[in-house]
Amino acid sequence: MGFIDRWIHALSEPLRASGGQIYRYIGDEIILTWPHTPRSAERALALVQDLTARLAAEAEAFHQQFGQAPQMRVAMHAGPVVTGEVGDIKREITYLGDTVNTAARIAGECRQHQTLVLASADSLHGAALPTGLSRQDLGPVTLRGRSEPVTLALVRAA
Numbered sequence: 001m002g003f004i005d006r007w008i009h010a011l012s013e014p015l016r017a018s019g020g021q022i023y024r025y026i027g028d029e030i031i032l033t034w035p036h037t038p039r040s041a042e043r044a045l046a047l048v049q050d051l052t053a054r055l056a057a058e059a060e061a062f063h064q065q066f067g068q069a070p071q072m073r074v075a076m077h078a079g080p081v082v083t084g085e086v087g088d089i090k091r092e093i094t095y096l097g098d099t100v101n102t103a104a105r106i107a108g109e110c111r112q113h114q115t116l117v118l119a120s121a122d123s124l125h126g127a128a129l130p131t132g133l134s135r136q137d138l139g140p141v142t143l144r145g146r147s148e149p150v151t152l153a154l155v156r157a158a
Contacts, residue, residue, distance in 0.1 A: 004028060006062070007070045010054050011047075018047040023095065029107075033095070036078050041119070041127035045155060048074050048117055049130055052157075075107035076119035077150075102150060105143035109152065113138075117155035124153060134158040 008022075008030065015022065015032065020043065023031045032047075034040040055070060062069040079099035086094050102120065110118045121137075129135055133155055140149035 003062070003066045003068075003070070006065075010058065011051055014047055014050045014054070018043045018050075020044065020047065038126050041076065041078070041123050041125075042130060044074075044076060044123075045117070045127070045133060046130045048072070048155075049132065052116070072116060073107065073110040074117040074119075075103055075110055076117065076123040077103040077106055078120070078123040078125075102143065102146065105145060106150070106152065108144065109141065113154060115154045115156060119153050119155055121151035121153065124155075129155065132158055 011030075018034070019040070020032045020034045023033045025031075032044070034044060051072060055072065059069040077099060079097075079102070081095040081097045081099050083093065083095055085091055106118055106120060110116075124135070134157075136154040136156065138152045138154060141152045142149045
């Protein structure tokens with residue numbers, strides 16, 4: 001089993017239990033989605049905690065087999081999306097809209113803030129953080145390609 005396949009296998013059961021789905025693979029990136037409910041952010045963050053623990057538990061095995069262990073960065077955003085089927089020669093179901101684009105821009109910000117989870121206020125609205133996590137509000141941040149700032153927060157181990 002290859003590096004990415006092994007990591008995807010490790011996240012599959014916890015993802016299923018969280019109610020999330022794998023939407024798309026892009027290189028070594030995996031885009032996960034949840035139906036937006038008041039508990040979806042809590043479920044996503046609980047999944048991050050679970051996967052972080054799994055990574056720590058399996059890091060040595062990954063290092064022995066592949067010379068490195070997977071690392072995660074998580075960008076969270078919530079909002080409406082348009083779902084449609086696109087393409088002629090190769091057809092696929094796709095999610096479109098500002099919500100998807102904003103999530104991608106937030107992912108880019110994760111690198112700058114060197115954090116595991118960077119979330120929009122929209123995605124955390126009304127969510128209780130799972131035990132062991134804390135939130136640090138960054139306030140409005142202007143993301144690349146957007147004229148209106150998005151309020152962001154870092155979510156870290158407490």
